[in-house]
Amino acid sequence: RWQGLIHAYKTFLPVTDETPLLTLNEGNTPLIHLPYLSAQMDIELYAKYEGANPTGSFKDRGMVMAVAKAKEAGRKVVICASTGNTSAAAAAYAARAGLKTIVVIPEGKIALGKLAQAMIYGADIVSIKGNFDEALNIVRKVAEKSEDIELVNSVNPYRIEGQKTAAFEIVDQLDGAPDVLAIPVGNAGNITAYWQGFNEYHEQKGTALPKMFGFQAEGASPIVQNKVIEQPETIATAIRIGNPASWQRADEARDLSGGLIDSVTDEEILAAYQLMTSKEGVFAEPASNASIAGLIKLHKQGKLQSGQKVVAVLTGNGLKDPQTAIDQVEQVPAVLDNDEEAIINYIERQ
Ligand SMILES: Cc1ncc(COP(=O)(O)O)c(/C=C/C(=O)C(=O)O)c1O
Numbered sequence: 001r002w003q004g005l006i007h008a009y010k011t012f013l014p015v016t017d018e019t020p021l022l023t024l025n026e027g028n029t030p031l032i033h034l035p036y037l038s039a040q041m042d043i044e045l046y047a048k049y050e051g052a053n054p055t056g057s058f059k060d061r062g063m064v065m066a067v068a069k070a071k072e073a074g075r076k077v078v079i080c081a082s083t084g085n086t087s088a089a090a091a092a093y094a095a096r097a098g099l100k101t102i103v104v105i106p107e108g109k110i111a112l113g114k115l116a117q118a119m120i121y122g123a124d125i126v127s128i129k130g131n132f133d134e135a136l137n138i139v140r141k142v143a144e145k146s147e148d149i150e151l152v153n154s155v156n157p158y159r160i161e162g163q164k165t166a167a168f169e170i171v172d173q174l175d176g177a178p179d180v181l182a183i184p185v186g187n188a189g190n191i192t193a194y195w196q197g198f199n200e201y202h203e204q205k206g207t208a209l210p211k212m213f214g215f216q217a218e219g220a221s222p223i224v225q226n227k228v229i230e231q232p233e234t235i236a237t238a239i240r241i242g243n244p245a246s247w248q249r250a251d252e253a254r255d256l257s258g259g260l261i262d263s264v265t266d267e268e269i270l271a272a273y274q275l276m277t278s279k280e281g282v283f284a285e286p287a288s289n290a291s292i293a294g295l296i297k298l299h300k301q302g303k304l305q306s307g308q309k310v311v312a313v314l315t316g317n318g319l320k321d322p323q324t325a326i327d328q329v330e331q332v333p334a335v336l337d338n339d340e341e342a343i344i345n346y347i348e349r350q
Contacts, residue, residue, distance in 0.1 A: 002025060002027070002028045003023060003025065004022075004023025004024065004025050004026055004027060004064065005023070005026055005027040005061060005064055005065070005162060005165050006019065006021060006022065006023060006064065006065070006068060007021065007023065008027060008028070008165070009165050009168060012164075012165070012168065012200060012204075013065065013161055013162070013165075014065075014069075014158070014161055015065075015068070016072070018072050019068050019069065019072050020068050020071050020072060020097065021068075022064055022067060022068040022071070022093065022096060022097050023064060024054035024055075024060065024064070024092065024093065024096060025054060026053050026054050026060035026061055026064050027053070027060075027061060027165055027166075027169065028169065029048060029049055029050055029051075029052045029053060029166075029169070030048075030049045030052055031046050031047070031048055031049075031169075031170060031173040031174065031311070032046060032047045032049050032280075032282060033045070033046050034046065034047055034276075034280050034282070034312075035280075036279040036280055037275070037276075037279070037280065037292070037295075037296075040296075040299075041295060041296070041299040041304060041306075042306040042307065043295075043299075043304065043306060043307065043308050043309075043310050044307070044308065044309045044310065045295070045310045045311075045312065046174070046178070046309075046310070046311045046312070047276075047280075047282055047284075047292075047311075047312050047313075047314045048166060048169075048170055048311055048312070048313045048314065049282065049284070049314050050166065050288075050313060050314060050315050050316065051283075051284055051285075051288070051314060051315075051316055051317030051318065051319075051320075052317075054092065055085070055088045055089045055092045055117060056085075056088070056113070056117075056316060056317035056319065056320055057085035057088070057089065057315055057316040057317065057320065058085075058163060058166060058190060058313070058315045058316070059085045059086050059088070059089035059090075060089050060092075060093070061162040061163045061165055061166060061193075062089075062154060062156075062158070062159030062160065062161075062162040062163040062189070062193070063086070063089035063090055063092075063093045063152060063159070063162065064093055064162055065158040065159065065161050065162030066078070066090075066093075066150070066152040066156050066158040066159050066162065067090070067093040067094055067096075067097050067099065067152065068093075068097070068158075069150075069158045070097075070099065070150035070152065071097045071098075071099060073150070075099065075148060075149065075150040076099060076100060076148045076149075077099060077100045077101070077102060077146075077148055077149045077150070078090050078094045078099055078100070078101050078102075078149070078150050078151075078152045079101075079102040079103070079104075079139050079142055079143055079149050079150070079151055079152070080101075080102075080103055080104070080139060080151065080152045080153045081103075081104045081105070081132060081135035081136040081138065081139045081153060082103055082104070082105055082110075082114075082118075082132070082135070082153075083105070083106065083109070083110065083114075083132050083186065083237055083238050083239070083240060083241065084105065084110040084111050084114030084115065084118075084237070084238060084320070085114055085238060085315075085316055085320065086103075086152070086153065086154075087101075087103035087105060087110075087114065087117075087118040087123060087125075088114050088117035088118055088121070090103065090123070090152050091103065091117065091118050091121030091122060091123035092117070092121045094121075094123075095121050095122055100124070101118075101121070101122070101123040101124065102123065102124045102126065102139075102142075102149075103118050103123045103124070103125050103126070104126045104127075104128055104135040104138055104139050105118075105125065105126070105127050105128070105135065106127075106128065106130060106131045106132050106134075106135055106240075107127045107128060107129055107130075108127075109131070109132075109237050109240060110237065111237055111238070111285065111320050111321035111322075111323070111324070112321065112322060112323055113317075113319055113320040113321060113322060114320050114321075131231070131232065131240065131241075131242065132187075132232075132240060132241050132242075133232075133241060133242050133243045136153060136155075136187075136245065139151060139153065140153075140155070153187070153189075153245065154187055154188075154189025154190075154192075154193075154245060154246060155245045155246075159189055159193075160189060160192055160193045160196060160246075161193075162193075163189065163190055163193030163194075163197075164193040164194065164196045164197030164200065165197065166193070166194060166197065166313070167181075167193070167194045167195075167196075167197025167198045167200075167201065168197055168200075168201060170311050171198070171201050171205075171207050174309065174311070176207060176208065177198060177201070177202075177207045177208040177209065177210050178210045178308075178309045178310055178311040179210060179211065179305075179308040179309050179310065180210055180211045180213055180259075180308055180309075180310040180311070181194055181198070181210040181211070181212055181213065181259075181310075181311050181313070182213045182215065182291040182292075182294055182295050182310060182311070182312040182313065183212070183213070183214055183215070183291050183312075183313040183315075184214075184215055184216075184236075184238075184239055184287050184288060184290040184291050184313070184315055185214040185215060185216050185223065185239065185244070185250060185261060185290075186216075186220070186238060186239035186240075186241040186244065186287065187241050187244045187245050187246060188214075188223070188244035188245065188246035188247055188249065188250035189245065189246050190313070190315065191212060191214045191246075191249075191250050191253050191254075191261075192246045192249040192250060192253060194212065194253070194313070195212055195249075195252070195253035195256070195257060198210060209257060210257065210259075210311075211257050211258050211259040211260075212253045212254055212257040212259035213259050213260055213261075213262070213291075213294060213295070213298075214250060214253070214254060214259070214260070214261035214262075215261070215262055215263065215264055215290040215291055215293065215294030216239065216261065216262075216263045216264075216290070217232075217234030217235075217236045217239050217240070217263065217264065217265075217266065217269065217287070217290060218234070218263040218264060218265045218266070219232060219233040219234045219240075219266065220232035220233065220234045220236075220239055220240050220241055220242060221263035222241075222242055222243060222244060222247070223244065223247060223250055223251065223261050224261055224262060224263045228242055228243045229242035229243070230242060234266055234269075235266045235269065235270065235286055235324065236266070236269055236285075236286040236287035236289075236290060237286075237287070237321070238285060238286070238287035238288075238315070238316060238320075239287040239290065262294055262297065262298070264290050264293040264294050264297055268293040268296070268297060269286050269287075269289050269290050269293045270286065270289075270328060271293065271296075272289040272290075272292040272293035272296060273286055273289040273324075273328065274328060275292070275296075276289060276292055276314075277318070282314065283317070283318030283319070283325075284314035284315070284316060284317065284318050285315075285316040285317065285318050285320045285321045285324075286321060286324055287315060287316065288313070288314040288315045288316050289314070291312040291313055291314070291315075292312050292314075295310065295312060
């Protein structure tokens, strides 16, 4: 029976006998083959579906570690800035661990599902007039001032430790490392964690090192443009970040792996978003589809070597952002009266 990440990977994690065995059974997420897109791009493509985690995103991997270690250290409160998924995961694991949660979110720029989670899990929510980067600056200052408060953004090393387990799972599931790992990049904690995970397996098990292909939204692409973006803008609100905390480690993952970090437009993200649901039956939130959009862009440019084994990380469940899904579908479903005749006629007209 799967008992979560601390149980599954304790020999790879900085846990001690005093570390509480916290879990919501995170991890062990599906690696879903994508036959339609594999044929379209002439590669062997899989999606690592992180939307199947307990709070619906990959953040659960890092948060179980960060919160368990905070509790071990006697903290009473966890705090984070978030575009949404970090706050949902922090609030869930802190509730489980009996700690309080404070989240600071950029006003109005958080998907509905994520806000609902932070609220119902019982977080104290502060909405600021600024963006994510400003929110992160605020929470770092607050955490420095108080012994009782633990900062659980991905500047907290335990977050990276927890998130690297996804790389382990992919190698175990594929029985070897993929040639390419495609991943959306916002604050750049996740690309950092995957690169660390692949390296640890390489050192301990001799498995290979994939090329890391990171993708940013064009309107929020500081690493691609090599400059801080003061006012990042993208429909993929999860990665609407202009000054990534792990910028330097993302550069290292790109350079040491012989990979790349590129950007995709909102149109390309939304096209991938719709393609994934209508052709593969896989529903992930817009930011997650930046990894698919990036692969499609590279393929169109003739830069995607055929025949490779590629894994695209789908970082969050599509249900996190129901408004974008509704906005994308032209016709609102016909609402017919409970009239058998009308319904049959409607269906025959399709
Ligand atoms: C769905 C989804 N996809 C990709 C990313 C980017 O990962 P990083 O490059 O490690 O930041 C995020 C990040 C979200 C937050 O940063 C937050 O929740 O505050 C995300 O929620």
